[in-house]
Amino acid sequence: MNAGELLRDLVRIPSESGQEDAAASRVEEAMAALGWSPRRSGRNVYAFLGSGGPLLLLNSHTDTVPAGEGxxxxxxxxxxxxxxxxxxxxxxxxxxxxxxxxxxxxxxASDAPKGRVCLGFTCEEEILGQGLESLVAELPRPDAAVVGEPTGLAPAVAQKGLLVLEITAKGRAAHAAHGGGVNAIEAAAHDVLALGRLSFDRSHPALGLPSLAVTQIEGGTRHNVIPDRCRLVVDVRTTPDYEPEQIVAEVGRLVKGEVVVRSQRLRSVDTDPASAIVQAALAANPGARPYGSPTLSDWIFLRGIPTVKAGPGDSRRSHTPDEYLGLGELEEGVRFYERLIRSYFERVGA
Ligand SMILES: [Zn+2]
Structure with missing residues (x-):
């Protein structure tokens, strides 16, 4: 099977998140052509190779973001x-x-490793939807996993999480000409400055410190009304060293407004660099250095499973016009995963 032709086939099939059916069918067809027994579960497709021994999950996603302009x-x-x-x-x-x-x-193909590989290609990654989360619930628990994302074949050994908070400052409305009232925008301004005092001291070896930014602010309705409400949105990129709950509590101590957690399910994850899966990824690409990834992926649904995120390509090309993958990068990727699988099962000594 020609890797470049299969990639071109898949690129020609539109598969924005929620519309992965045809792309999953093309993958299923390729799996069947390789002599495997693919299974479908909604818009997810998966197959097992080998029998007995430790289970290694190879996962990536079939969905894409919309094409966009340019x-x-x-x-x-x-x-x-x-x-x-x-x-x-x-x-x-x-x-x-x-x-x-x-x-x-x-x-x-020959001299098969002593272990099992599950290839699971899932939907809705770009919207961090139900794809991998529901597949993991159906599968036996893997002993290790690889999440395929464009990393230039370097293994990410940690990934930041996302915590989104809303802080609502409250005041009391009044006519601006008459004085009185309590200005919620001023209260929110104090809260924005107070957030600047939040400091973190536990630095993760791969990810460093969590970061926090006020990314949206909304308040007031008319020029002549003292606003009684102002809402801030805060984007926090977390590390495994801080539970989201700890950060929420700390923010609550610093600000006067009411803090509501909009999302905290996207937790940070990491893998011990000495683990077999990291060492196998490094053996498969000896020039690479493990690193911490600031971007989210479906890895969040593999918490507790030793995992690396690694694959051909460059994340800076993702979601941009004229996105591409070099055919040479693709071939390197094929050899990388082949070596990684062999090296992993040699290490776990199945
Ligand atoms: Zn991706």
């Missing part, structure tokens, strides 16, 4: 130019899907 090539054209396949999803993450498929096929 393309000079057709976003679903899969045009090849200078050895690069152009199109939405080529880099994030259809290249990873193809490389995982053919890398696993290579690893099990």
């Amino acid at each position: 393309w000079t090539k057709p976003p679903l054209g899969a045009v090849v130019e200078d050895g690069k396949v152009y199109g939405r999803g080529a880099n994030d993450a259809k290249g990873c899907v193809v490389a995982m498929l053919l890398g696993a096929a290579g690893a099990f």
